[in-house]
Amino acid sequence: MEAIVNRKIKQxxxxxxxxxxxxxxxxxxxxxxxxxxxxxxxxxxxDLAQETFIRAYVNIWSFKQERKFSSWLYRIATNLCIDRxxxxxxxxxxxxxxxxxxxxxxxxxVPAEGKLPEMQVETLEMQEMIQREILKxxxxxxxxxxxKYIEELSLNEISEMLDIPLGTVKTRIHxxxxxxxxxxxxx
Amino acid sequence: xDACSERMILYMHExxxxxxxxxxxxxxxxxxxxxxxxxxxxxxxxxxxFYVQSLPNIQAPPGFASRxxxxxxxxxxxxxxxx
Numbered sequence: 001m002e003a004i005v006n007r008k009i010k011q012x013x014x015x016x017x018x019x020x021x022x023x024x025x026x027x028x029x030x031x032x033x034x035x036x037x038x039x040x041x042x043x044x045x046x047d048l049a050q051e052t053f054i055r056a057y058v059n060i061w062s063f064k065q066e067r068k069f070s071s072w073l074y075r076i077a078t079n080l081c082i083d084r085x086x087x088x089x090x091x092x093x094x095x096x097x098x099x100x101x102x103x104x105x106x107x108x109x110v111p112a113e114g115k116l117p118e119m120q121v122e123t124l125e126m127q128e129m130i131q132r133e134i135l136k137x138x139x140x141x142x143x144x145x146x147x148k149y150i151e152e153l154s155l156n157e158i159s160e161m162l163d164i165p166l167g168t169v170k171t172r173i174h175x176x177x178x179x180x181x182x183x184x185x186x187x
Numbered sequence: 188x189d190a191c192s193e194r195m196i197l198y199m200h201e202x203x204x205x206x207x208x209x210x211x212x213x214x215x216x217x218x219x220x221x222x223x224x225x226x227x228x229x230x231x232x233x234x235x236x237f238y239v240q241s242l243p244n245i246q247a248p249p250g251f252a253s254r255x256x257x258x259x260x261x262x263x264x265x266x267x268x269x270x
Binding site for chain 2: 031155
């Protein structure tokens with residue numbers, strides 16, 4: 001995968017815009033998912049994910065091929081998400097709850113038919129609840145919880161990607177887990 | 188409930204990070220056998236992680252890539268051709 005991506009990047013650097021389309025196709029779901037779990041709104045996540053790819057395209061010259069492209073790309077995405085969170089008004093949590101609910105309903109993988117209605121509601125409610133708890137985390141914990149438990153990156157990868165010492169990543173994931181435990185652990 | 192030592196909670200997190208020294212692991216295991224509050228704490232931590240991991244994978248909306256491509260700064264050639 002890395003070899004294919006690096007070849008595509010070289011083509012993009014040479015001015016082949018179509019090669020970038022393939023890169024977007026490869027990474028769009030991962031980038032969108034990071035943004036959605038960080039922000040909680042489908043519309044905002046699309047906006048942020050688009051911006052991530054546009055910035056990656058414009059700054060592709062600064063990408064060093066000895067690094068992992070995915071890490072470089074996710075770093076752009078997480079920076080944009082954090083900027084967005086910081087710019088939000090204090091009523092952000094209320095907004096996020098409403099828009100998050102809408103996004104999850106639209107994007108739920110619960111099958112539309114063939115399941116008991118009660119089961120569906122229960123599952124959706126749970127998903128929304130879990131998402132709300134993630135959104136309540138301070139962004140520096142949230143980002144690490146999302147990268148570790150949703151994107152399944154290792155703590156070393158996260159440390160390298162965010163350019164934060166491993167010890168700090170550990171402290172933050174510990175605090176993030178304790179914060180989640182207070183709500184989710186009681187269910 | 189919260190009476191247990193910070194040290195045991197630290198060991199729990201080391202365990203969850205899969206980065207626990209063998210001696211810490213032994214101490215933690217032994218402690219969990221005897222301390223109900225810590226067992227509960229550890230269980231709640233694991234449950235929280237399970238819930239986060241159980242969230243469904245989300246996909247980018249249809250047409251996402253083409254919307255990105257439309258927004259990219261145009262290549263010089265194309266700008267020239269349009270004029």
